[in-house]
Amino acid sequence: MTLNVDETSLKNGVLTLVITxxxxxxxxxxxxxxxxxxxxxxxxxxxxxxxxxxxxxxxxLEQIKKDHDLTTSVADLRQGLDDVVDELVDKLINPARWAEASREERV
Structure with missing residues (x-):
């Protein structure tokens, strides 16, 4: 099985991650x-x-994002990271609510 990788997409993905x-x-x-x-x-x-x-x-950072047209992809990744952190903090602050939600998902 051959894996085809779009080099430009891969470079932009890595650069987006690094900038973020x-x-x-x-x-x-x-x-x-x-x-x-x-x-x-x-x-x-x-x-x-x-x-x-x-x-x-x-x-x-702003110049690199502009030069490589990464402003939107960096913003999207930042939002995703923020969402993960917010959820983690909420779980730490409200463990009982998350335990209840977990039990409801299993039913």
Missing amino acids: LVEVIEESLETQAVRRIEGGELTDEEQERLGQALLDLDDA
């Missing part, structure tokens, strides 16, 4: 940066450099 993961990491970095700024851990110069680096990263 970098965006998730970027959001975590931004959250950590805000915590450090609010905690007074950074000098004004460090805040400026950090802010500029995050802006540069965001600009680069």
Whole structure:
């Protein structure tokens, strides 16, 4: 059995995944940066450099998405990841409701 792979589709899929993961990491970095700024851990110069680096990263990601026509696919993947995380958090917060729903599915 031969597996036929569309090279362009595969490259776009991998690039979509990489860009999406970098965006998730970027959001975590931004959250950590805000915590450090609010905690007074950074000098004004460090805040400026950090802010500029995050802006540069965001600009680069947007340019890559535009250049490769990935804006929609990245947004779709992000939404899918957000949905998975939301469901997981809900299961952790409301285990009794999820256990009941699981029992109802088996019946």
